[in-house]
Amino acid sequence: MNQPTTAATWALRSAPAVPVTLDLRDFRRVPRSPDEYAALWQRLEPSVVRVNPTAGPRVRFDLGDEGRVAVWFLAPASAPRPLAPDTRFAIRGVLEPPEVRQACTTCRAAGATVYAPYRCYGCSDPADAQRAGRVCETHAVFLDGALHASCERHVPACRCGTRAAAWCAGPLCRGRKAWCGAHLRPHPGDPTVAYCEDCHAERFPACERDRCRGTGYIRCEHLTLSAMKACGRRVCVEHAQRWQVYGPFSRGLVLCSRHHGQLGSTPPEGLIDIVLAGTVARAGGRRGTAASERRVQLPRITIVRHILINTRRSVLDMEEIDRLFTGLEQRLRDKGQGRRDANVTTALRLLGEHRPSRRKDVERFREQHVEGRGYFDLLVQELRRTNRHELAGAVEFSDFRSNSRILWVKVPARLREAGLRDIKHLQRRVGVNINLERG
Numbered sequence: 001m002n003q004p005t006t007a008a009t010w011a012l013r014s015a016p017a018v019p020v021t022l023d024l025r026d027f028r029r030v031p032r033s034p035d036e037y038a039a040l041w042q043r044l045e046p047s048v049v050r051v052n053p054t055a056g057p058r059v060r061f062d063l064g065d066e067g068r069v070a071v072w073f074l075a076p077a078s079a080p081r082p083l084a085p086d087t088r089f090a091i092r093g094v095l096e097p098p099e100v101r102q103a104c105t106t107c108r109a110a111g112a113t114v115y116a117p118y119r120c121y122g123c124s125d126p127a128d129a130q131r132a133g134r135v136c137e138t139h140a141v142f143l144d145g146a147l148h149a150s151c152e153r154h155v156p157a158c159r160c161g162t163r164a165a166a167w168c169a170g171p172l173c174r175g176r177k178a179w180c181g182a183h184l185r186p187h188p189g190d191p192t193v194a195y196c197e198d199c200h201a202e203r204f205p206a207c208e209r210d211r212c213r214g215t216g217y218i219r220c221e222h223l224t225l226s227a228m229k230a231c232g233r234r235v236c237v238e239h240a241q242r243w244q245v246y247g248p249f250s251r252g253l254v255l256c257s258r259h260h261g262q263l264g265s266t267p268p269e270g271l272i273d274i275v276l277a278g279t280v281a282r283a284g285g286r287r288g289t290a291a292s293e294r295r296v297q298l299p300r301i302t303i304v305r306h307i308l309i310n311t312r313r314s315v316l317d318m319e320e321i322d323r324l325f326t327g328l329e330q331r332l333r334d335k336g337q338g339r340r341d342a343n344v345t346t347a348l349r350l351l352g353e354h355r356p357s358r359r360k361d362v363e364r365f366r367e368q369h370v371e372g373r374g375y376f377d378l379l380v381q382e383l384r385r386t387n388r389h390e391l392a393g394a395v396e397f398s399d400f401r402s403n404s405r406i407l408w409v410k411v412p413a414r415l416r417e418a419g420l421r422d423i424k425h426l427q428r429r430v431g432v433n434i435n436l437e438r439g
């Protein structure tokens with residue numbers, strides 16, 4: 001009874017091995033070593049020997065979560081029928097899924113090879129610096145604010161240690177630092193954008209005024225020649241005070257409330273120093289074309305005279321103001337001997353360019369002085385004739401502009417009202433326009 005079986009067994013054993021190809025294209029746990037291949041085949045073999053090779057060249061085996069493996073019989077006709085547990089097989093080839101060079105690290109840990117289009121630097125192998133870690137579509141986490149991905153484990157942490165909520169695209173972080181919700185502040189006009197505290201302060205600085213909610217877009221330009229560092233305090237558009245040192249039609253120097261408040265008690269030399277330093281800063285900031293450099297100039301001394309009157313109620317004549325500039329130039333020249341820095345050089349250039357206009361203004365002032373003095377005397381006469389002796393004794397000549405025919409006079413504050421009364425009549429009698437200096 002047993003004989004034929006033994007004979008058949010022997011025949012099978014001596015029969016050539018059945019050639020097959022393993023098709024692993026739908027299998028997720030592709031073996032990586034000969035041992036793993038042997039282990040996989042051992043799992044498959046009990047099922048393989050139960051199939052009929054002539055029923056079709058390919059047989060599929062479902063391995064659940066791991067996917068499917070197919071076995072191709074390369075020569076079904078010559079295979080023993082039926083296959084037996086001791087049939088020998090020869091694996092002639094393996095069809096593997098296309099190699100995924102950029103595989104998700106998270107998926108790989110779960111035994112799957114999945115294409116990962118994004119980088120996760122946290123997943124990078126420290127031993128293989130060339131190859132950044134990868135993360136797949138499913139496992140990629142994106143925070144708001146920038147298109148950097150990471151896997152769940154490597155979501156960046158805020159400086160405080162908490163998991164970050166968004167990247168800060170502010171001027172300091174530039175999308176490279178992420179912060180938690182508690183350390184982000186929304187863009188005032190766009191709730192979808194947030195910045196860290198520092199970037200928010202840089203981008204939307206608070207106005208220096210108490211309780212002002214405005215953004216301090218403007219910086220105080222106050223500086224002095226001895227320390228060419230601008231105050232820089234931030235002021236909103238509404239609270240910015242321009243010191244109109246370049247006349248009424250040019251942008252004056254922006255000052256914070258503290259520096260604006262100090263002007264009145266700063267001596268004329270100090271005020272001229274601030275004007276010169278501010279002009280040097282502007283000239284330096286626009287370096288480039290010679291034409292734009294030429295446009296930055298010191299204000300003419302006719303304007304400076306009014307600046308001094310308006311800011312500190314000092315009425316100086318043109319010669320005195322000219323001497324302030326000449327004195328400043330001399331001090332800079334003495335100080336700059338030997339080690340001359342760029343600011344001193346610019347200051348001396350500006351002062352040099354300023355000199356001819358000063359000379360002209362002084363000259364014209366002298367001429368107008370003579371003419372203006374004549375009108376001034378007429379004014380005083382007219383005041384005495386109308387019995388306004390107190391005003392006649394207190395009024396002072398300030399300036400005369402022959403082009404606009406304006407006589408500037410100075411009247412003490414207590415007499416201003418009396419002086420303004422009847423001014424039309426006085427103008428008619430004297431024959432020129434009369435303006436009262438604010439002083």
Ligand SMILES: [Zn+2]
Binds near residue numbers: 107114
């Ligand atoms: Zn993945």
Ligand SMILES: [Zn+2]
Binds near residue numbers: 120121123150151154
């Ligand atoms: Zn990662």
Ligand SMILES: [Zn+2]
Binds near residue numbers: 174195197199
């Ligand atoms: Zn930031």
Ligand SMILES: [Zn+2]
Binds near residue numbers: 160
């Ligand atoms: Zn935080």
Ligand SMILES: [Zn+2]
Binds near residue numbers: 212236238
């Ligand atoms: Zn403000």
Ligand SMILES: [Zn+2]
Binds near residue numbers: 222231255258
């Ligand atoms: Zn300031």
